[in-house]
Amino acid sequence: MYHMTSMTDPHRGQFRLSMLFNDTRYRSLTYQAIAAIVLALAIWYLGNNLLQNLRTAGLNISFGFLGDPAGYDISQRLVEYDSQSSHSRAAIVGILNTLLVSFLACVTATIFGVVAGVLRLSNNWLVSKLMSVYVEIFRNIPVLIWIIIIFTIMTAVMPAPRAFRGDTPEATMLLDMFAFTNRGVYTPGPYFTSPFFANPFLNWVLVLAVLAGSLFATRRVAHWATGVQEQSGVRPTTWYFTLGLWVVPVGLLLLVMGLAWEIPELKGFNFKGGIKVGGALIALWFALSIYTGAFIAENVRAGIQAISKGQTEAAGALGLRPRRTMNLVVLPQALRVIIPPLISHYLNITKNSSLAIAVGYADVTATLGGITLNQTGRAIECVLLLMAFYLTISLLISVGMNFYNKSVKLKER
Amino acid sequence: MKKSAFLGALTVASIAASAAVAQDASTVDQIKERGKLNCGVTTGLVGFAAPDANGQWNGFDVGVCRAVAAAVLGDANAVEFVPTTGKTRFTALASGEIDMLARNTTWTFSRDVDLKFEFVGVNYYDGQGFMVAKDLGATSAKELDGATVCIQTGTTTELNLADFFRANDMSYEPVPIETNAEAQQQYLAGACDVYTTDASGLAATRATFEDPSAHVLLPEIISKEPLGPLVRHGDNEWGDIVRWTLNALIAAEELGVTSANIGELGASAGANPEINRLLGTEGTLGEMLGLDAEWAKRAIMAGGNYGELFAKNIGEDTPIALARGLNAQWTEGGLLYAPPFR
Amino acid sequence: MADLSFVRSEMLPERAPPATEVGIVKWLRTNLFSTWPNALLTIAAFYVIYLVLAGVLPWLFGGVWTTSSLSECREVLQGDVGGCFSVLTERWNQLIYGFKYPTELYWRPNLALVLLAFAAAPVLFFDLPRKLLLFTAIYPFIAYWLVWGGPIGVPVTAFVGILGAYLVFERFSASNFALGALGGVAAAFVLWFIGGYLVDMMASENPLLTPVASRDLGGFMLNLMLGVTCVSLSIPLGIALALGRQSSMPLIKGVCVIFIEFIRGVPLITLLFVASVMLAYFFPPDATVDLFLRVVIMITLFSSAYIAEVIRGGLAALPKGQYEAADSLGLDYPQAMRFIILPQALKISIPGIVNVAVGLFKDTTLVSVISMFDLVGMIRGPILASQEWNGVYWELLGFAALLFFVVCYGISQYSQWLERRLRTDHR
Structure with a gap:
């Protein structure tokens, strides 16, 4: 009884030192104060060491080098760049290359993953076993080894451009349009003979804008069809209309601007003309997508299996056919389970694309964290910038993910 | 109070890693205390620094490390070879992980001044060259317009290459590769037409090919690459020791001191006073460096004089087959010129 | 009347089911050729398997195991298809132990690996007697001493420090958790300080086990060591981070x-x-911390963040009732965590932790990028650059892939077994 009273009626006014640890009113403040002090001391200690070391070595921290000419060339560049551009420009080229390979790998990894995940649940014994083998093999071997293996396949198995030369060449172009070499794949590249804008980029923006317009228009058509269906119960046939909306405007535009294809052709040392997709890009792209695809396949399988069997049976009882059951009942629910890990796999792809350094692909790790770092010796600055870039990307992706999670959250009672 | 606890934790961590040498001493004292010289080398370039099948490091740069170890510690094997990449080498040196760097490093203004290193001399005068397959039929680097070029990154190579092609108004596709082994793989598979790095590195790489004669080095040398060992700014005594050990190797060749006759020449003072001073039978040069009298003798005995090191590791009788060229003694028309020992 | 029986009085013998409904045929029909698309898929799958086997088998069985260089191997093969697996036999030691670890000391890491099995067993299998955990507790120190050698005082001091910390913590934590924890940390530092001086004083010229510098570690051994060390160090850190979050x-x-x-x-x-x-700049100017330790620090931090997220998931998965029950028993926070929450949360987090561990183990290959000679580093560096084996890619990469596959697949099978065992719901 005495204890009870002492607990419900804390001593007022009498402050003892032990209350800092024992009294719940102060305890959390005490702990936080201790944590703050330890943290501050640790930061001070590390910062002090850093300053002292830099002083001893006579170095300083400065980002001025970013404005200096980089002095090196990059073969794959999505924006204007030459060896006289600045280091920051080189970093931007690298960033765009990182984003490019990550985007491509995300798309193909999703395709591989979904196909493999669905086939793994197939009632064809052989196919489902084969998919298990694929998943297990790719999940359990480091991605670095896969990148190196696929890059080696690219360089050692594909023919060199000189194999295309001569009267009886060892290798020939596919359909006289595509050349698969160990330096990359050359495909015909589109260009305009009578463009509206001098800058080719703007012409493509125009094409995209027209496509966006088509998208909007087809949306309206679908909306209208739904309205009619709700009133009359019969959905009007709109597919030819939709198809026309997609094809005609863009086709007219391309016709007016004079779309033509530039066929790659062996000139001198290399194929010239058309679009070149570099070997390092292909190796990295393929390795990342096939590796991550194995993980995504597991997610897809788990997502589909997570849907209670009762759901399928209920759909069956309502008379839905298997395909419709999948599309209308299982998948919408499975996506809720599949998408969050899927997004974190996209994040992993972006991070793993930094292994580009093993195959000489000029991503941001290879330009800013590689050649620029080597040439300027500004290790601390370069690594900090590199981390800042990846951090920004992953924060953006997690913001997107949180947004998605909120929007699909089950409205629970 | 807190700080000491933190320091204590670090001390424990460092002891536990059996790697800590914590004292405020000069580099030489630290090396003597440790009993080993930490020498930064490449991760593997045959002829310059590469581990053999038994893990023993061999090569021309390795010879310099061993000579310094012999001079300071009296044991040519008291060297810890630290493999470094183009990226890690400068940090390793600046942070004190290694005492000296002997890794095909080009002496440039910015490395010397901006990165605060001290190049103690040049042990190999090199220049960037090009290697192409013989059946390509190219005879000059000026014919390489449009070629795909493999570059080993982390050197001045990329910059020289960009300058060369820009100056000659040619285009090229750079393929930057981190390690020599992978650059070779690319080049041999025909994914690049040209492989470029320092001419000595090209020769060393070609020597490992299955059929070295199918590849030629183009005559153009597009850059000056004086390669030499370097140390940190700020410890001039240590810099002097490395500098003069290198000079001792060069001077020994000039003076005709070889590992074969050094025992005889160093036994007692002979007719040539400079040899006497070099080998410590006369004068107190060793003492001035803070070493004993026989430092240079040991350095030379470690692997022979400069000429012997050259002949054994990269000379014309080795698979690498480099001619002396610029690296001959000044008396024979080369650039090697050791300042006098007096 | 009695004769006019239209009812059969004895059973007919059982007839065999139709050939299409039994045995292999039935199995084939339902599993491989149930529909036309399925049949096509099956045929396509068979073709893929044929292509892979036709490529790999001759290479595997035509392999050469006893030559000492690639050119010799090619001579032996005479243009036939076959792998030059002799690179594996000839460079076996380098692939497994790196090129610097002294040959006569290979028994030490081997022994450490065998002991690891004993140390890990009680953690991985709950049915084993709990007393075995004592060996798990002292294993890190034994393993350290075996791999690095040097004076025995170092691991002993480290162990005594931890033991002291544990005893102090046990003594005080019953009354006050914070006091116990702080006292434990203080005790450990005091013991380490004293021990550090003692070790320095007593260090003999010829320790029982020859010291090996951590720079000399390499090959697959380095991958295993980085994996095991970093995962085990990051679990406590991960728990702390998860609770902190x-x-x-x-x-x-x-x-x-x-x-x-x-x-x-x-x-x-x-x-x-x-x-x-970068990290070298953050240490005191007069202390050099070698690359191995710096890498261990960074990988540990890396994996602790992922493990923290797994454990946070485990904490969140516990029903709220558990927390409330602990509160209603009058347990304070440390007690509730130690006796109620963490044992359950950790148990359900184990499969997740194992997955992180597998991922981390695979990621240890990345150290090859910063000039450490792990398995991949050995292959990309000294072996492929050597004159003898310049150009042997498939054999080496295949071997590396196989080693990692065996280890990672084994661990992930364990994780799945554990998941099945821990599953208490009935689906």
């Missing part, structure tokens, strides 16, 4: 969230760059 104290929560999100937001390779080119 759940904490109601804004400062502690904030620090943990920032740390975890930062680490998870950057690729491991940039953290390794930090270890190789």
Whole structure:
């Protein structure tokens, strides 16, 4: 009884030192104060060491080098760049290359993953076993080894451009349009003979804008069809209309601007003309997508299996056919389970694309964290910038993910 | 109070890693205390620094490390070879992980001044060259317009290459590769037409090919690459020791001191006073460096004089087959010129 | 009348089911050729298998195991298809132990690996007697001493420090957790300080086990060591971070969230760059911490953030009733965590932790990028650059892939077994 009273009626006014640890009113403040002090001391200690070391070595921290000419060339560049551009420009080229390979790998990894995940649940014994083998093999071997293996396949198995030369060449172009070499794949590249804008980029923006317009228009058509269906119960046939909306405007535009294809052709040392997709890009792209695809396949399988069997049976009882059951009942629910890990796999792809350094692909790790770092010796600055870039990307992706999670959250009672 | 606890934790961590040498001493004292010289080398370039099948490091740069170890510690094997990449080498040196760097490093203004290193001399005068397959039929680097070029990154190579092609108004596709082994793989598979790095590195790489004669080095040398060992700014005594050990190797060749006759020449003072001073039978040069009298003798005995090191590791009788060229003694028309020992 | 029986009086013998409904035919029909698309898929799958086997088998069985260089091997093969597996036999030691670890000392890491099995067993299998955990507790010190050698005083001191900390903590934590924890840390540091001086004084010229510098570690051994060390170090750190992230104290929560999100937001390779080119600047000027230790620090931080997230999931998965029950028993926070929450949360987190461990073990290959000679580093560096084996890719890469596959597949099978065992719901 005495204890009870002492607990419900804390001593007022009498402050003892032990209350800092024992009294719940102060305890959390005490702990936080201790944590703050330890943290501050640790930061001070590390910062002090850093300053002292830099002083001893006579170095300083400065980002001025970013404005200096980089002095090196990059073969794959999505924006204007030459060896006289600045280091920051080189970093931007690298960033765009990182984003490019990550985007491509995300798309193909999703395709591989979904196909493999669905086939793994197939009632064809052989196919489902084969998919298990694929998943297990790719999940359990480091991605670095896969990148190196696929890059080696690219360089050692594909023919060199000189194999295309001569009267009886060892290798020939596919359909006289595509050349698969160990330096990359050359495909015909589109260009305009009578463009509206001098800058080719703007012409493509125009094409995209027209496509966006088509998208909007087809949306309206679908909306209208739904309205009619709700009133009359019969959905009007709109597919030819939709198809026309997609094809005609863009086709007219391309016709007016004079779309033509530039066929790659062996000139001198290399194929010239058309679009070149570099070997390092292909190796990295393929390795990342096939590796991550194995993980995504597991997610897809788990997502589909997570849907209670009762759901399928209920759909069956309502008379839905298997395909419709999948599309209308299982998948919408499975996506809720599949998408969050899927997004974190996209994040992993972006991070793993930094292994580009093993195959000489000029991503941001290879330009800013590689050649620029080597040439300027500004290790601390370069690594900090590199981390800042990846951090920004992953924060953006997690913001997107949180947004998605909120929007699909089950409205629970 | 807190700080000491933190320091204590670090001390424990460092002891536990059996790697800590914590004292405020000069580099030489630290090396003597440790009993080993930490020498930064490449991760593997045959002829310059590469581990053999038994893990023993061999090569021309390795010879310099061993000579310094012999001079300071009296044991040519008291060297810890630290493999470094183009990226890690400068940090390793600046942070004190290694005492000296002997890794095909080009002496440039910015490395010397901006990165605060001290190049103690040049042990190999090199220049960037090009290697192409013989059946390509190219005879000059000026014919390489449009070629795909493999570059080993982390050197001045990329910059020289960009300058060369820009100056000659040619285009090229750079393929930057981190390690020599992978650059070779690319080049041999025909994914690049040209492989470029320092001419000595090209020769060393070609020597490992299955059929070295199918590849030629183009005559153009597009850059000056004086390669030499370097140390940190700020410890001039240590810099002097490395500098003069290198000079001792060069001077020994000039003076005709070889590992074969050094025992005889160093036994007692002979007719040539400079040899006497070099080998410590006369004068107190060793003492001035803070070493004993026989430092240079040991350095030379470690692997022979400069000429012997050259002949054994990269000379014309080795698979690498480099001619002396610029690296001959000044008396024979080369650039090697050791300042006098007096 | 009696004769006019239309009812059969005895059973007919059982007839065999139709040939299409039994045995292999039935199995084939339902599993491989149930529909036309399925049949096509099956045929396509068979073709893929044929292509793979036709490529790999001759190469595998035509392999040469006894030559000493690639050119010799090609001579033996005479243009036939076959792998030059002799690179594996000839460079076996380098692939497994790196090129610097002294040959006569290979028994030490081998013994450490065997002991690891005994140390890990009680953690992985709950049915084993709990007393075995004592061996798990002293294993890290034995393993350290075996691999690195040197004076026995170092691991003994480290162990005594931890033991002292544990005893002090046990003594005081019953009355006051914070006091116990702080006292334990203090005791450990005092013991380590004293021990450090004693070790320095007593260090003999010829320790029982020859010391090996951590720079000399390499090959697959390095991957295993990095994996095991970093995972085991990061579990306590991960628990602390997970609890910190759940904490109601804004400062502690904030620090943990920032740390975890930062680490998870950057690729491991940039953290390794930090270890190789930046971290050295953050240590006191007169202490050099070698690359191995720096890499261990960074990888541990890396995996602790991921493990923290797994454990946070485990904590969140516990029903709220457990927390409330602990509160209603009058347990304070440390007690509730130690006796009620963490044992359950950790148990359900184990499969997740194992997955993180597998991922981390695979990621140890990245150290090859910062000039450490792990298995991949050995292959990409000294072996492929050597004159004898310049150009043997498939054999080496295949071998590396196989080693990793065996280890990772084994661990992930364990994880799945555990998941099945821990599953208590009935689906």
